[in-house]
Amino acid sequence: MVAGVGVISNAGITPEAFWDSLVAGEGHFSTPKLAPGLSMRVGAVEDETHLQGLPVRSLAALDRSGGFAVAAACRALADAGMRCPVEDPERVAVVLGNGAGGQEAIEAQYRRVYLEGKKPHPLTIVRGMVSGCASQVSMACGAQGPCFVTSSACASSTHALGVAASLIRAGVVDVAIAGGTEAFLTEGSLLSWEAMKIVSRTKCRPFSRTRDGLVISEGAGVLVLESEDHARARGARPEIELAGFGSSADAGDLLQPSADGMRRAILAALRDADLSPGDIDYVNAHGTGTRSNDITETEAMTRVFGRDARPPVSSTKAVTGHALGAAGALEAVATVLAMRRQVAPPTANYDQPDPECDLDCIPNAARAMRIDAALSNSFAFGGLNATVAFRRSGA
Amino acid sequence: MTKDHSEQAPGATTESGDIRADVTRVLKDIIARRTQRDSAGWTEQTELKDTGLDSFDAIECIFELEEHYTVDIDFNANNPDTKLETIGDFIDLATRAIVAGPKG
Secondary structure (H helix, E strand, C coil): CEEEEEEEECCECCHHHHHHHHHHCCCCCECCCCCCCCCCCEECCCCHHHHCCCCCCCHHHCCHHHHHHHHHHHHHHHHHCCCCCCCCHHHEEEEEECCCCCHHHHHHHHHHHHHCCCCCCCCHHHHHCCCHHHHHHHHHHCCCCCEEEECECECHHHHHHHHHHHHHHCCCCCEEEEEEEECCCCHHHHHHHHHCCCECCCCCCCCECCCCCECEECEEEEEEEECHHHHHHCCCCCCEEEEEEEEEECCCCCCCCCHHHHHHHHHHHHHHHCCCHHHCCEEECCCCCCHHHHHHHHHHHHHHHCHHHCCCEECCHHHHCECHHHHHHHHHHHHHHHHHHCEECCECCCCCECHHHCCCCCECCCEECCCCEEEEEEEECCCEEEEEEEEECCC | CCCCCCCCCCCCCHHHHHHHHHHHHHHHHHHHHHHCCCCCCCCCCCEHHHHCCCHHHHHHHHHHHHHHHCCCCCCCCCCCCCCCCEHHHHHHHHHHHHHHCCCC
16 A cells, blocks of 8 residues: 655655646756756756755765655655654565666765865765665664665666565565655766767657657655555555556667567556556656657557557656656656546646657646556666556555 | 873874864864764763764764875774774874875
8 A cells, every 4th residue: 555655856845746746737947056068957856955854863974865765755654644763663664766876976976086186085885875775764764674776777766666565465564665766967977868869958748749858857756655454553544555566678679668568567567456458547657758768658558558548648757857766756656646636647848749659648737537547657778667556445 | 981092192292282182173073063962071081972973974084084184094994903982092093194294
């Protein structure tokens, strides 16, 4: 069951603000602070108040991505009505997705070593390690069960959600703090994205014919998952269930996505959730706004659902940007909020239909609709695909 | 645990005595800032754990002292002969490095 959610995003640092941004179709984008020479726009978290009052001894030991993770986790526990530090700590897992580790710490070290001839900061290793965010959340929340990071580029946090739900289903833990975090808006990283020639110079326009690439962002999303028994025992009545998880590898091209690989991940999630394609009311797409992702994802939808039976699909990346290792978690939060409210968020910035992306992508305006079951897709570079399925209780 | 730092401590000459006083002031400031505690009652016998420092704080304090005095402080957490338990131990370590001269 999804007990609570927390977000730190350019679209808001509370679930309410985040949802309002999704519905309004407006995120916050700016020129990169750490790379002002670049013409691209990024979705940076500029509201630093999320760092206030965190249960960490020293902010100095936190990389930016760890700070996002701890802040989102604390918010998710509060949303779940759970205490922090957690009760029965050995039965609480932390599983977070992360792609790049503590990139700020790593680049700062390079600057010192290569440009200034100084020795690195002594905490560079622990700030930079990719699992650091999970350690920080376990310490902040007092969670003593299994704790690790899943890393699969832009699918990292969807894998994390799936694995965390599996730990609960297997009876290993009762509660999992799961999601993902990323802080990758450093100069070297952004220049590397620029070098791939897939970054938009304007804005992210998923499924639109005029789309010209992705917009990189940062942040964290965390879902507190719990077993049905645990929810019942504490008198909670969560209405949304993380019902299934599927993942696959294209085993093909590093950059060119595969509709068949996506199809296999989606079908695996449906099987795992004991849902059929016809049960799905809404899909939160990977929808990066690149030419190839959006066409390939459209094709995957067609293969899974049939051309005439594809459910409404929206990409919230137009608002959140692409938060890479945190993207799947932010979109899972968006999907849960959509199901709680029975409103599908729109694909913002949609300005021209693309015949090759002929989905009902809920263009520009949110839609009140019944959502009993929904999917959230993440398809990463390297051909790593992951999908989670959510279901409303009693539906 | 207490220990008398005055006999074997580096700082017998006036010059290094001045250094020792300076290191004491700088170190207490660094620790107080990191732990958000008042340094007023701290002596050379005060144990580092009683100042609120934890494992990574101690490493960062060494780093800050190295940056402040542009020296290399010879400390290896794996060397059982190196003691870093009290504020006095810390002052000894840093003063020895500063008396030895700047790095490079």
